[in-house]
Amino acid sequence: MKEYEIGDTLNLGNCTNCGNVIVIEPDNGLFRPQRCGNPVKLADGSWLCGSCLRKLRIKYPQEYRMTPNGKRMEPYERASELNEKEAKQELEHAHDYLEDLREKYGFHQAVFSVEKVDVKKGGFLKPSFYTVTGHVLYGTFTPLDEVSIGMNGAQKAKISCLDNPHSTVPVSDATVQRGTNKLLIDYSWAEGGEEAAFIFQEKNLNLKPGDLIIKD
Numbered sequence: 001m002k003e004y005e006i007g008d009t010l011n012l013g014n015c016t017n018c019g020n021v022i023v024i025e026p027d028n029g030l031f032r033p034q035r036c037g038n039p040v041k042l043a044d045g046s047w048l049c050g051s052c053l054r055k056l057r058i059k060y061p062q063e064y065r066m067t068p069n070g071k072r073m074e075p076y077e078r079a080s081e082l083n084e085k086e087a088k089q090e091l092e093h094a095h096d097y098l099e100d101l102r103e104k105y106g107f108h109q110a111v112f113s114v115e116k117v118d119v120k121k122g123g124f125l126k127p128s129f130y131t132v133t134g135h136v137l138y139g140t141f142t143p144l145d146e147v148s149i150g151m152n153g154a155q156k157a158k159i160s161c162l163d164n165p166h167s168t169v170p171v172s173d174a175t176v177q178r179g180t181n182k183l184l185i186d187y188s189w190a191e192g193g194e195e196a197a198f199i200f201q202e203k204n205l206n207l208k209p210g211d212l213i214i215k216d
């Protein structure tokens with residue numbers, strides 16, 4: 001990782017909603033464009049800070065899209081399609097939207113919607129790796145969270161780690177070791193509106209697209 005230098009910062013101006021100065025450090029590993037705190041450029045060219053963007057993501061979830069060169073998937077913010085006026089209006093209602101959502105899902109602490117499940121055998125007598133990709137509807141998930149599968153909570157599991165939702169690296173023990181290293185900022189948590197991949201190591205996890213993962 002490159003050492004931080006003052007000259008590396010890039011001032012993008014003020015957040016069009018809250019007025020915070022948006023400074024990014026494009027070359028610094030810790031502050032490189034990442035999922036958690038990135039600002040986003042709106043349709044009319046104004047900027048929204050990472051904190052305001054995160055409030056909008058619950059209604060305008062993050063997606064991953066293929067880069068123009070077709071080489072890899074990268075995060076795309078649907079909120080970037082709003083203009084300044086629309087973003088401000090949506091932010092005024094963001095809190096109510098979240099509360100309605102929490103009520104709809106029975107006030108659980110956090111809810112994740114499953115979109116894809118990949119299973120890889122772990123080897124003789126070892127649990128399998130389940131890579132579960134989808135969106136956090138609201139709340140925050142972190143590695144080692146104890147979660148329930150489905151609203152009735154009959155099945156419990158522990159998230160081993162979080163991973164890049166479109167990682168091309170096959171999941172292994174190394175993924176889990178890397179993913180639980182607390183020094184890493186990327187994928188140390190996933191919150192409302194983010195696309196995420198949870199890795200579970202279980203003998204048998206009964207999980208399919210459309211299921212919900214619940215944290216209390």
Ligand SMILES: [Zn+2]
Binds near residue numbers: 017051
């Ligand atoms: Zn802001």
